[in-house]
Amino acid sequence: MTILTRRRLIGSIGASAGGLLLSGCDRIVASPAVRHVLGAGESLTMGSQRLLSNRSALAREFSALDMSPVFRTNGNTNPDTDDYDSHIAEGFANWRLIVDGLVRRPLSLSLAQIRAMPHRTQITRHDCVEGWSAIGKWTGLPLKLALDAAGVLAAARYVVFHCADDFDGDPYYESIDLIDAYHPQSILAWGMNDQLLGVGHGAPLRLRVERQLGYKQAKYVMRVELVASLDKIGGGKGGYWEDSAGYQWYAGI
Amino acid sequence: MSDPVPARPTGGDLIYRQRRPVRLWHWINALSVIVMLMSGLMIFNAHPQLYWGQYGANHETPWLAIGSTGASGFLRIGAVTVPTTGVLGISHGVALAFPPLLTIPSGYDLAAARQWHFAFAWLLVIPGLLFWLWGLASRHFQHDLAPTPAELHPRHLWQDITDHARLRFHTGEAARRYNILQKLSYIGIIFGLLPAMVLTGLTMSPGMDAAWPWLLDVFGGRQSARSIHFICAALIVGFIVVHLLMVLLAGPFNELRSMITGWYRLPQEKAR
Numbered sequence: 001m002t003i004l005t006r007r008r009l010i011g012s013i014g015a016s017a018g019g020l021l022l023s024g025c026d027r028i029v030a031s032p033a034v035r036h037v038l039g040a041g042e043s044l045t046m047g048s049q050r051l052l053s054n055r056s057a058l059a060r061e062f063s064a065l066d067m068s069p070v071f072r073t074n075g076n077t078n079p080d081t082d083d084y085d086s087h088i089a090e091g092f093a094n095w096r097l098i099v100d101g102l103v104r105r106p107l108s109l110s111l112a113q114i115r116a117m118p119h120r121t122q123i124t125r126h127d128c129v130e131g132w133s134a135i136g137k138w139t140g141l142p143l144k145l146a147l148d149a150a151g152v153l154a155a156a157r158y159v160v161f162h163c164a165d166d167f168d169g170d171p172y173y174e175s176i177d178l179i180d181a182y183h184p185q186s187i188l189a190w191g192m193n194d195q196l197l198g199v200g201h202g203a204p205l206r207l208r209v210e211r212q213l214g215y216k217q218a219k220y221v222m223r224v225e226l227v228a229s230l231d232k233i234g235g236g237k238g239g240y241w242e243d244s245a246g247y248q249w250y251a252g253i
Numbered sequence: 254m255s256d257p258v259p260a261r262p263t264g265g266d267l268i269y270r271q272r273r274p275v276r277l278w279h280w281i282n283a284l285s286v287i288v289m290l291m292s293g294l295m296i297f298n299a300h301p302q303l304y305w306g307q308y309g310a311n312h313e314t315p316w317l318a319i320g321s322t323g324a325s326g327f328l329r330i331g332a333v334t335v336p337t338t339g340v341l342g343i344s345h346g347v348a349l350a351f352p353p354l355l356t357i358p359s360g361y362d363l364a365a366a367r368q369w370h371f372a373f374a375w376l377l378v379i380p381g382l383l384f385w386l387w388g389l390a391s392r393h394f395q396h397d398l399a400p401t402p403a404e405l406h407p408r409h410l411w412q413d414i415t416d417h418a419r420l421r422f423h424t425g426e427a428a429r430r431y432n433i434l435q436k437l438s439y440i441g442i443i444f445g446l447l448p449a450m451v452l453t454g455l456t457m458s459p460g461m462d463a464a465w466p467w468l469l470d471v472f473g474g475r476q477s478a479r480s481i482h483f484i485c486a487a488l489i490v491g492f493i494v495v496h497l498l499m500v501l502l503a504g505p506f507n508e509l510r511s512m513i514t515g516w517y518r519l520p521q522e523k524a525r
């Protein structure tokens with residue numbers, strides 16, 4: 001038998017009032033209509049950022065002195081598949097980057113070919129959606145060169161990056177629009193901090209799209225696909241985190 | 254507050270104190286500030302450490318951290334660690350920096366918190382800019398919020414501080430206008446903390462940093478901006494606590510009526 005003390009009574013009234021408040025609030029928070037209205041804020045944010053910035057406005061580039069001493073890894077740090085393991089063993093000699101979809105000439109490029117093409121090096125800040133930032137040096141193929149080589153068709157509106165890693169069987173992928181794809185700092189990086197890109201950071205190729213958050217910087221890129229719509233890709237929201245946890249497709253903020 | 258009133262109102266008279274744009278802005282702003290605070294705490298929960306400078310992550314030493322080791326929560330500022338079990342770091346077995354009662358949503362959900370935060374940011378910024386324009390054009394700021402030189406005199410300031418400390422508020426004719434402490438705190442909110450929140454918020458956006466690179470120079474980097482954003486939020490919480498306490502002490506019915514309908518009953522003069 002429990003003795004109901006005054007303190008316990010007040011405590012339990014408080015706790016249940018709090019609980020009621022919480023469940024009421026959570027019902028509002030989870031309601032699809034509310035999420036829909038809030039989604040309007042998202043389009044407004046993307047629209048006004050695009051309005052305020054030049055298409056090719058650059059993310060800040062830092063000096064070597066500003067670099068993070070240790071650049072932490074995040075997300076998947078190794079795809080851990082038999083296929084990928086053999087690529088590691090072969091030094092990625094047989095890795096191919098496919099560029100296809102709405103293009104005139106689908107491409108299949110080896111890393112040797114990619115590294116022989118012009119490259120861009122930039123020291124930029126990587127911002128995780130969680131709030132931390134790290135500054136690193138990236139070297140890679142400007143995405144524009146790959147797109148131009150493949151000849152993007154007029155119907156294409158998005159570039160989808162298919163990756164070698166997955167979360168519980170759901171493959172990682174990301175997508176950006178053509179404004180970001182043709183941005184001068186958008187590169188398929190094969191080098192980081194003056195070395196070849198390591199496995200933890202997405203070897204052998206990782207996207208850098210410097211005006212957006214970390215989850216857009218797809219690692220282990222195998223295939224670049226040009227599409228007219230994102231509806232039929234993955235869960236239809238344009239990326240693994242967008243599909244699985246409702247993260248914003250436009251990650252400029 | 255400058256509308257026609259009886260020739261010389263005295264304690265007990267009902268006067269028209271708050272014009273409609275002030276009331277409208279006030280309540281929209283109060284709603285958005287509270288939603289932004291609560292969703293902001295959830296966003297903070299995703300990485301409850303703050304740094305200074307351009308970068309900062311797990312390998313750097315944060316100047317502020319909230320977390321838990323085992324079943325005990327802590328708040329660490331610099332070298333000082335305060336045990337906060339049950340409030341910060343961990344409460345009711347949930348290991349989150351800020352507890353579920355204070356956050357939107359209550360359970361860990363960074364994506365939803367960001368959606369709330371960035372939607373309500375519009376409700377903060379657009380009405381805020383309109384209120385700035387209206388306040389200047391209508392001379393509300395110049396007339397009702399700007400302190401007079403006499404009010405800024407140290408003796409007057411001290412008098413008002415000691416009066417507040419003894420809970421003696423202005424009465425009768427003197428209560429028609431904001432007192433100097435109200436004026437200073439409202440100016441601090443409207444022209445100081447709220448704009449600082451918005452600008453440091455924009456500095457955390459990689460897209461805005463490309464559009465307005467000067468943001469990074471003004472605040473000394475993205476991680477510094479994040480720290481200043483948090484400190485300003487804490488100062489706003491401090492303002493709200495005192496603000497609500499003053500409303501309660503000054504007579505919540507009359508105060509709320511004035512901010513809802515505009516009409517305010519001047520407190521009766523009391524013999525001191």
Ligand code: HEM
Nearest residue numbers: 275279282283286439442443489493496500508509511512
């Ligand atoms: C939700 C609870 C709130 C209540 C009940 C409340 C109540 C009031 C009242 C009664 C006044 C008029 C004071 C007077 O006539 O002497 C006032 C003014 C003011 N409040 Fe609040 N307030 C709340 C939240 C906030 C918040 C969250 C902020 C901003 C962070 C805020 C900022 C202000 C400002 C700046 C003024 C002066 C407005 C002007 O004349 O331009 N209030 N509030």
